[in-house]
Amino acid sequence: DAKTTQPPSMDCAEGRAANLPCNHSTIxxxxxxxxxxxxxxxxxxxxxxxxxxxxxxxxxxxxxxxDRKSSTLILPxxxxxxxAVYYCIVRVLSVYNQGGKLIFGQGTELxxxx
Amino acid sequence: DAEITQSPRHKITETxxxxxxxxxxxxxxxxxxxxxxxxxxxxxxxxYSYGVHxxxxxxxxxxxxVSRSNTEDLPLTLESAASSQTSVYFCASSGGGSxxxxxQYFGPGTRLTVL
Numbered sequence: 001d002a003k004t005t006q007p008p009s010m011d012c013a014e015g016r017a018a019n020l021p022c023n024h025s026t027i028x029x030x031x032x033x034x035x036x037x038x039x040x041x042x043x044x045x046x047x048x049x050x051x052x053x054x055x056x057x058x059x060x061x062x063x064x065x066x067d068r069k070s071s072t073l074i075l076p077x078x079x080x081x082x083x084a085v086y087y088c089i090v091r092v093l094s095v096y097n098q099g100g101k102l103i104f105g106q107g108t109e110l111x112x113x114x
Numbered sequence: 115d116a117e118i119t120q121s122p123r124h125k126i127t128e129t130x131x132x133x134x135x136x137x138x139x140x141x142x143x144x145x146x147x148x149x150x151x152x153x154x155x156x157x158x159x160x161x162y163s164y165g166v167h168x169x170x171x172x173x174x175x176x177x178x179x180v181s182r183s184n185t186e187d188l189p190l191t192l193e194s195a196a197s198s199q200t201s202v203y204f205c206a207s208s209g210g211g212s213x214x215x216x217x218q219y220f221g222p223g224t225r226l227t228v229l
Contacts, residue, residue, distance in 0.1 A: 034217075043204050043220030044157065087156075102147075102206075102218055104157040 004088045009109040012082075018075040020108050022088030025069045030092055033064060034102070035073045037084040044087065044104075047073065078112045085109050117141075120205050120221040128229055133192040135224050137205030144209040146188040147218060148172075148180065150201040157204065163188055195228045202226075 005023040012018040024033065034049040048055055048062045050071075055062045061074040075082055087107040118139040127133050137146065148160040149172075159172030161180040169180050177199060179191045192199055202225050206218040 041223070043206075043223050046217050046219060049217070102157070102159075104149075106156055 004090055004105055006086075006088050006105065006108045008106065009111070011111050011113055012075075012078045014080060014112055014114050015077055018078040018082065018110060018112070020073040020075075020086050020088075020110065021070065022073070023070045024088070024090045027068050027090050028092075031090045032092070033062065033068075033071050034089040034091060035060070035062065036087045036089065036102075036104075037082075038087070038107070039081075039084040047086075078110075080112050080114065083110060083112045118205060118207055118219055118221040120203075120224050122224060123222065124225045126227045126229065127195050129195060129197060131195050133195050133226065135190045135192075135203055135205075135226070137188050137190065137221060138186055139205075139207040139219075139221075140186065141207060141219070142185055143207035143219075144185070145207060145218075146182070147206040147208075148178070148188065148190045149204045149206065150174065150199075151204060151223075152201050160190065160203075161188075192226075197228050200226060200228045 032049050032051050035047040036044040037047055038044045047059050048057055050062045050064055052064055052068055064071045085107040087104050089102055121136045144165045147162040149157040150160055151157045158174045160174055160178050161172055163169050163182040166182050180188055182188055202223050204223050205221040208216055208218040
């Protein structure tokens with residue numbers, strides 16, 4: 001699985017969009033970009049994933065550059081409850097639905113401030 | 115609602131004792147995973163299973179064992195607890211037969227302290 005690089009910490013004002021970057025310059029053609037977050041003392045929570053097209057769900061949007069070497073997770077209207085560590089993970093989506101291991105890096109600690 | 119649970123949520127034990135942490139999921143997922151989380155190391159994979167009677171070692175499997183006798187449960191056993199195994203343990207599962215089939219869903223965690 002490709003390695004990812006994220007800034008260690010970011011701040012965001014409540015109500016504003018939070019844009020979390022991730023570099024994955026060694027990503028392979030069959031590797032997906034996954035985002036998870038972990039709120040203090042809780043288990044990691046799945047947010048979104050994508051291959052090459054931009055994706056949006058009820059939690060966030062994922063923007064992947066055309067060369068797929070970087071991506072941005074966007075929380076459109078951050079709230080205090082979005083304060084968490086956000087992990088960007090690159091991995092192959094298993095053909096037989098045998099979930100491969102997730103390799104967690106250090107992530108980005110997002111602090112949403114009033 | 116389907117869910118994944120872990121028990122106990124907190125456990126204190128002594129060095130050398132055998133400890134078993136429970137993980138139970140009601141999604142009927144084939145895949146289950148155990149991770150540990152320590153300050154400065156993030157989450158690291160201990161063991162995982164792709165189905166009943168299947169088990170595989172992760173990156174930090176020494177001192178741990180798992181067995182999978184049914185779809186719902188993957189208990190993690192520390193054969194002889196050591197202080198280095200003081201950590202927060204997370205169980206996860208995946209494999210629901212949809213486009214999100216490979217997404218792992220995590221339990222609330224078990225905080226284990228070995229004295």
